[in-house]
Amino acid sequence: MKKILVPVKMVLDANARPRVRADETGIDLSGMRMSINPFCEIAVEEALRLKEAGQAEEVVIVSIGPAKAQDTLRQALAMGADRALLIQTDETVEPLAVAKLLHAVVMDEPPDLVILGKQAIDDDCNQTGQMLAALLGWPQATFASAIRAEEGRLLVTREIDAGLQTLSLPLPAIVTTDLRLNEPRHCALPNIMKARKKPLTIRMPADYGVDVRRRLKVLAVRPPSGRKPGIKVATASELVGDLRAAGLV
Amino acid sequence: MTILLIADHDNRVLSDATGRALTALCAMDDAVHILVAGHRAGPVAESAARLCGAGRIILADDAAFAHGLAEPLAALVVSLAGDYRAIAAPATSGGKDVLPRVAALLDVMQVSDVVRIVSPDTFERPIYAGNAVAVVQSTDEKKLLTIRTSAFAAAGTIDAAVPIEEVRAPHGVWLARFEGETLSSRDRPDLASARVVVSGGRALGSAEKFQDVLGPLAERLHAAIGASRAAVDAGYAPNDLQVGQTGKVVAPDLYIALGISGAIQHLAGMKDSKIIVAINKDEDAPIFQVADYGIVGDLFEIVPELEKALG
Ligand SMILES: Cc1cc2nc3c(=O)[nH]c(=O)nc-3n(C[C@H](O)[C@H](O)[C@H](O)COP(=O)(O)OP(=O)(O)OC[C@H]3O[C@@H](n4cnc5c(N)ncnc54)[C@H](O)[C@@H]3O)c2cc1C
Numbered sequence: 001m002k003k004i005l006v007p008v009k010m011v012l013d014a015n016a017r018p019r020v021r022a023d024e025t026g027i028d029l030s031g032m033r034m035s036i037n038p039f040c041e042i043a044v045e046e047a048l049r050l051k052e053a054g055q056a057e058e059v060v061i062v063s064i065g066p067a068k069a070q071d072t073l074r075q076a077l078a079m080g081a082d083r084a085l086l087i088q089t090d091e092t093v094e095p096l097a098v099a100k101l102l103h104a105v106v107m108d109e110p111p112d113l114v115i116l117g118k119q120a121i122d123d124d125c126n127q128t129g130q131m132l133a134a135l136l137g138w139p140q141a142t143f144a145s146a147i148r149a150e151e152g153r154l155l156v157t158r159e160i161d162a163g164l165q166t167l168s169l170p171l172p173a174i175v176t177t178d179l180r181l182n183e184p185r186h187c188a189l190p191n192i193m194k195a196r197k198k199p200l201t202i203r204m205p206a207d208y209g210v211d212v213r214r215r216l217k218v219l220a221v222r223p224p225s226g227r228k229p230g231i232k233v234a235t236a237s238e239l240v241g242d243l244r245a246a247g248l249v
Numbered sequence: 250m251t252i253l254l255i256a257d258h259d260n261r262v263l264s265d266a267t268g269r270a271l272t273a274l275c276a277m278d279d280a281v282h283i284l285v286a287g288h289r290a291g292p293v294a295e296s297a298a299r300l301c302g303a304g305r306i307i308l309a310d311d312a313a314f315a316h317g318l319a320e321p322l323a324a325l326v327v328s329l330a331g332d333y334r335a336i337a338a339p340a341t342s343g344g345k346d347v348l349p350r351v352a353a354l355l356d357v358m359q360v361s362d363v364v365r366i367v368s369p370d371t372f373e374r375p376i377y378a379g380n381a382v383a384v385v386q387s388t389d390e391k392k393l394l395t396i397r398t399s400a401f402a403a404a405g406t407i408d409a410a411v412p413i414e415e416v417r418a419p420h421g422v423w424l425a426r427f428e429g430e431t432l433s434s435r436d437r438p439d440l441a442s443a444r445v446v447v448s449g450g451r452a453l454g455s456a457e458k459f460q461d462v463l464g465p466l467a468e469r470l471h472a473a474i475g476a477s478r479a480a481v482d483a484g485y486a487p488n489d490l491q492v493g494q495t496g497k498v499v500a501p502d503l504y505i506a507l508g509i510s511g512a513i514q515h516l517a518g519m520k521d522s523k524i525i526v527a528i529n530k531d532e533d534a535p536i537f538q539v540a541d542y543g544i545v546g547d548l549f550e551i552v553p554e555l556e557k558a559l560g
């Protein structure tokens with residue numbers, strides 16, 4: 001493989017508690033800690049491992065998001081990626097439009113493999129990789145927990161509802177990552193310094209002629225309905241008594 | 250105009266997820282056709298034909314569909330898409346894999362994980378691991394939806410089956426090739442539809458202890474077994490038992506969490522259970538904030554007591 005492309009999204013940190021805006025227009029991200037989407041971090045790690053194993057020559061990172069997403073790209077560069085591209089916009093870009101922009105990037109580059117996260121932990125859509133595969137007419141292996149490159153094909157083990165499934169894909173191909181694919185490395189300080197000098201290009205959605213207007217109108221964003229406070233019971237027999245009374249056991 | 254629902258099955262049995270998705274779609278006041286794409290999947294089509302609310306079954310039987318791979322299935326669905334006003338699938342691993350592929354081919358923005366149908370174009374879906382619920386209105390002509398099945402009841406069955414119409418698989422060259430699978434044993438009730446779920450976390454300490462502690466209790470309660478991500482990552486339980494934002498979403502009548510702290514990503518997969526019981530030795534564990542009944546203590550002592558009390 002010559003090139004692997006890894007799309008990464010900047011999201012609210014997985015450990016932060018999202019605050020729903022009182023006017024129901026969305027989540028208030030002001031002053032909140034933003035991070036690389038955990039599944040995207042796994043995707044970067046996997047691309048780097050393929051490169052380090054001599055299976056790929058270059059790892060290119062791309063993100064669609066605000067200027068601040070440069071931090072996310074720099075993090076991927078510090079992990080070891082070679083260069084990065086930011087398609088800068090302050091608008092929310094939906095998976096279909098993200099897939100169209102990525103399609104255009106693939107046409108420019110073109111990579112032999114695109115590894116995406118299976119899901120962005122903010123919108124929880126789980127769509128972009130599959131959509132990109134459709135637009136390109138490429139094979140897809142979603143929810144990967146193991147990847148092996150072999151004689152120009154890719155063997156991918158997938159986490160499915162009933163267990164595990166293995167697919168063999170010719171290249172070029174699309175893979176989306178699940179949690180158990182790998183454990184991403186920590187970045188050493190010298191690498192963070194070095195990453196500042198790696199190439200990072202900035203473009204606009206308009207440069208690709210892609211219409212990024214939303215197809216889904218968000219009418220309201222509300223907190224979930226809460227649960228009533230429960231009780232602590234002292235013993236197992238007390239618990240069983242209560243569950244019996246409720247007809248549950 | 251009608252709705253097309255893509256059935257979830259293993260060529261032998263129609264999954265409960267399909268009937269739950271059907272219940273959701275019946276709220277859209279339209280006839281629902283169910284597509285069974287499989288290999289020697291006749292019996293699945295016959296079960297689908299007896300689901301209450303199904304208007305017609307479309308059976309596409311071909312070796313290309315034997316393993317539910319996205320490329321041939323998406324091509325099939327696109328070839329049938331014509332007049333359907335909405336195309337839906339349960340949000341199972343199969344539905345999540347194929348439907349976005351269909352959506353992009355039709356140039357439609359999909360609505361994932363629908364938990365409520367407000368009107369034929371407006372849907373509620375959880376975002377941020379269920380920390381918020383978004384109400385979204387689709388402006389696309391066709392609606393593409395995955396349905397979060399834990400939010401809907403299973404459809405009933407009827408005696409008189411609706412017609413089964415056979416269609417041919419579209420021609421094409423499919424690039425991804427099936428190599429094999431390792432399926433989990435089926436000796437416990439299915440996690441996604443069980444009335445009772447007993448889940449274990451990192452506290453279980455090993456695969457042996459996980460099985461020794463959860464197995465008998467689950468047996469006694471006719472329960473499915475679930476696990477936290479930490480327990481799956483550590484190899485105590487197989488991946489298909491993970492409950493949470495990125496695993497399975499369940500809403501049983503009774504959910505018992507043993508040695509699970511209650512991280513938001515875990516809560517995302519179980520906080521809509523009717524009754525939640527938590528056993529944890531840390532009285533400040535966040536799981537107690539959603540638990541109806543909590544016991545603070547060592548699960549290795551309390552679970553045997555629990556079994557004794559159950560008799
Ligand atoms: C992107 C992302 C996605 C994720 N998706 C999921 C998901 O889908 N599902 C999921 O579960 N997690 C998910 N997680 C992980 C989640 O954040 C937590 O790390 C995980 O749920 C913790 O599992 P746990 O509760 O078993 O372990 P811990 O948090 O370590 O909790 C163990 C608990 O056991 C208690 N304990 C210890 N010993 C005993 C004893 N003898 N008796 C009683 N109690 C005891 C402790 O007090 C503690 O509360 C995700 C994380 C990320 C970043």
Ligand SMILES: Nc1ncnc2c1ncn2[C@@H]1O[C@H](COP(=O)(O)O)[C@@H](O)[C@H]1O
Pocket residue numbers: 006007008009010037039040043062063064065093095098115116117118119120121123124125126127128129
């Ligand atoms: N704005 C974005 N920029 C770059 N990659 C993205 C973006 N949105 C989604 N992706 C990729 O698509 C994956 C799945 O996202 P989603 O379909 O939104 O759940 C993510 O893990 C990323 O790899």
